[in-house]
Amino acid sequence: MLNRIWSGFFFVAFISAIVQWLVFDQVLIFEEMVKAIFDMSRVTVEIAIGLIGILSFWLGMMKIAEHAGIIDKLALLISPLFVRLMPGVPKGHPAIGSMTMNLSANFLGLDNAATPLGLKAMQDLQLLNPKKETASNAQILFLVLNTSSVTMFPVTVFVYRAQQGAVNPTDVFVPILLATFASTLAGLLAVAFVQKIKLYQQVVLLYLATGIALVGGIAVYFTTLSAQLLAQQSSLMGNLLIFSTLISFIFVALKRKVNVYDSFIEGAKQGFDTSIKIIPYLLAMLCAIGVFRASGALDILVDGIRQMVLWFNGDTRFVDALPTAFMNPLSGSGARAMMIETMNTHGADSFAGRLASIVQGSTETTFYVLAVYFGSVGIRYSRHALACGLIADVAGITAAIGVCYWFFG
Secondary structure (H helix, E strand, O other): OHHHHHHHHHHHHHHHHHHHHHOOOOOOHHHHHHHHHHHHHHHHHHHHHHHHHHHHHHHHHHHHHHHOOHHHHHHHHHHHHHHHHOOOOOOOOHHHHHHHHHHHHHHOOOHHHHHHHHHHHHHHHHOOOOOOOEOOHHHHHHHHHHHHOOOOOOHHHHHHHHHOOOOOHHHHHHHHHHHHHHHHHHHHHHHHHHHOOOOOOHHHHHHHHHHHHHHHHHHHHHHOOOHHHHHHHHHHHHHHHHHHHHHHHHHHHHHOOOOHHHHHHHHHHHHHHHHHHOHHHHHHHHHHHHHHHHOOHHHHHHHHHHHHHHHOOOOOHHHHHHHHHHHOOOOHHHHHHHHHHHHHHHOOOOHHHHHHHHHHHHOOOHHHHHHHHHHOOOOOEOOOHHHHHHHHHHHHHHHHHHHHHHHHO
16 A cells, blocks of 8 residues: 555656646756755654654653553553453453553553554454454454544654644644544444444443543533633643643652663663654655655645635635645555645644644554554454544544634634
8 A cells, every 4th residue: 555655656746747847837847856855855854853852751751651550550441441342352351451551552642552562452352253364343443443542642743843843832732632532432433333332331331421521521611712722721731731641650650669760761762763763654755745746746636625615615724734634544654744744834833734733643544554453463354444444534534624723713
């Protein structure tokens, strides 16, 4: 999939450039495309270097939380829900622990830990799967919840916004929280409908009601604020919650006699390696997208959608962020590159820049996760996993557009 997407960017860009040259007499079009490659190569390195510090810090704090047993406690908190949603998984099975650990890591924004835990969970679920090449109900539900799971701390999105000059990089905190909750809820409802899962069980209803009450309370509070205070309060709440969480990690760890300094150093050492590892992927996608835009192809696509929206007398400000939304289900690195490119072109604090950030923080790469997770256990027939995952993506993207107009419109 990524092979075709990446190659397609270059081929479509070349065709578009030929048309621009021969039909519209744009003689500098190829010069601009080559310049875009150099520019995006420079931006890639700047972004990777900027990520080293924050990733090292965040991974260090997460290691403290891990040694303090906080992630394990989160896993225990979520596990009763899985027992009801996945009747095919016996109570106490290792898959329950693996799945809850994975979603807990996703919730905390710990992507590095989430992926191996997710692969372990898929392998544990495969042991219970009677048809080894066909995804079981439990595997499908887990995958959809994984791709749409609520992320409390989308730290990398904040970092990218700061690098692109955002005045308050965390002002998208609450919008991302609202949009990702909508994505998770839609994914769960879609799978429950297909698999005929009884959501009206007491324990399930308790979890759902708690989540809805929490998010609903946040939404109600923000409806009382003026447009000027919305972004300010979102930033305040985000920064306060992040710092309070970090203090809680240190406090609990010290109380349990954990050497917080050594634990932090142990986790922080992973930050440099992670930042360096993403350079080839980010470079590939940023250069491809830079060429795609310089050729005029991206403008043609976006302008076409903009004209359709105008035809219905709609507001077109969201259109410039749609490339990130289109790319997100297909490629995480591609969507990240689209988000950066959108902020670089329109500004981090523009409507499009903020919306691209919200979209990036509220949905996951469905095709990639499906391919990696199912591929790791040899599943060839995914059944309704893709459809339900895409339903969650559409819900998240739609919610992202709505909350962006609400907060920044």
